Amino acid sequence: MKRAGFTLLEVLVAIAVLAIGVAALQRLLVRSIASVAQDAQVTRAMFVARGLLAEAAAAPPDLGLAAGVRADLGWEREVTAAGHPALREVRVRVRWDDGPGVQLVEVVRVATP
Secondary structure (H helix, E strand, O other), X not given: OOOOOOOHHHXXXXXXXXXXXXXXXXXXXXXXXXXXXXXXXXXXXXXXXXXXXXXXXXXXXXXXXXXXXXXOEEEEEEEEEOOOOOEEEEEEEEEOOOOOOEEXXXXXXXXXX
């Protein structure tokens, strides 16, 4: 006589496979959310760095190091001579608490008197 339906062992194996799949999916979702948050922070830092470089291109700053906070992100701007008297190398670093930060470098032209 053939019986219809599943045995208890088959049901337990199916539940175990389903539980493993759900746990893996949950871990993937957590990593995805953390990655999106990190990308948002890097984007904010890039906007701040590009803004600082745009300000340096519009009005070249004096040689030296400057630092501050903008949009809750710490920044440093280092201006050095670039081998030609009319050029300056501007290096901008923007950092946040738990991240490595971003760094951009640009050469800007200084108006000659």
